[in-house]
Amino acid sequence: MTVKLKIDGKDIEVLEGTMILEAARQNGIRIPTLCYLEGLTAYGGCRMCMVTIGKSPKPFASCVTPVSEGMEVITDSPGLREYRRMAVQFLLSERTHICSVCVANGSCELQELANELGVDHVAFEREWPRLDVDSTHSFLVMDRNRCILCTRCIRVCDEIEGVHTLDLMHRGKESQVIIDLNQEWKESSSCTSCRKCAKVCPVGAIYVEGETLSITKDDQIARFIMERREAAHEE
Ligand code: SF4
Numbered sequence: 001m002t003v004k005l006k007i008d009g010k011d012i013e014v015l016e017g018t019m020i021l022e023a024a025r026q027n028g029i030r031i032p033t034l035c036y037l038e039g040l041t042a043y044g045g046c047r048m049c050m051v052t053i054g055k056s057p058k059p060f061a062s063c064v065t066p067v068s069e070g071m072e073v074i075t076d077s078p079g080l081r082e083y084r085r086m087a088v089q090f091l092l093s094e095r096t097h098i099c100s101v102c103v104a105n106g107s108c109e110l111q112e113l114a115n116e117l118g119v120d121h122v123a124f125e126r127e128w129p130r131l132d133v134d135s136t137h138s139f140l141v142m143d144r145n146r147c148i149l150c151t152r153c154i155r156v157c158d159e160i161e162g163v164h165t166l167d168l169m170h171r172g173k174e175s176q177v178i179i180d181l182n183q184e185w186k187e188s189s190s191c192t193s194c195r196k197c198a199k200v201c202p203v204g205a206i207y208v209e210g211e212t213l214s215i216t217k218d219d220q221i222a223r224f225i226m227e228r229r230e231a232a233h234e235e
């Protein structure tokens with residue numbers, strides 16, 4: 001069954017159950033995202049894909065809000081841009097993001113969004129805790145100081161690689177990505193060293209030592225693998 005709605009004034013028709021973000025993308029309308037990755041379960045954590053619906057004063061995360069008949073969605077407005085600018089500034093104030101000394105400089109989705117939204121300063125006080133950098137793996141490095149807690153690495157490790165080496169410890173801004181039961185990477189008994197976490201990390205928090213992130217990164221990897229699996233099931 002299909003559903004008719006309007007996104008940015010454009011009449012569209014999509015399958016019932018489609019999320020607003022996917023409906024927009026299927027119709028050539030771009031909504032900025034950070035934590036969302038096609039092929040992984042949507043999480044709705046980064047608040048970048050916020051949209052407004054009808055007259056509701058409250059914005060909604062489009063990656064986890066399904067379409068409904070007659071819905072009128074706005075994906076871009078001065079208010080939404082300001083909301084996204086604030087969300088980017090919160091991220092920049094919570095962890096150390098100095099682009100000039102980051103391995104992801106030039107290949108960073110947070111940096112790209114900040115540039116796109118015109119974030120040239122941070123209006124909030126910096127917190128910047130000193131967090132552990134794990135470089136004990138033979139080629140993978142995790143720098144928690146760069147992490148934006150998008151959980152892409154956790155979801156790809158669990159849902160695509162199927163080993164669930166990574167997870168979150170603590171809550172809110174105290175959260176940290178951990179390896180197995182908060183062990184060093186070299187001690188992990190579950191990690192297959194597949195690199196998928198480094199491929200999907202949007203910033204410079206997980207990377208392959210000695211490899212530029214423009215080579216490592218592949219934000220299509222989850223979708224690619226899911227499509228291959230679905231095709232194999234159909235054969
Ligand atoms: S390398 Fe693969 S198995 Fe190891 S933590 Fe990353 S995604 Fe998980």
Ligand code: SF4
Nearest residue numbers: 147148150151153201
């Ligand atoms: S390490 Fe990277 S992918 Fe994982 S939660 Fe942090 S920013 Fe996201």
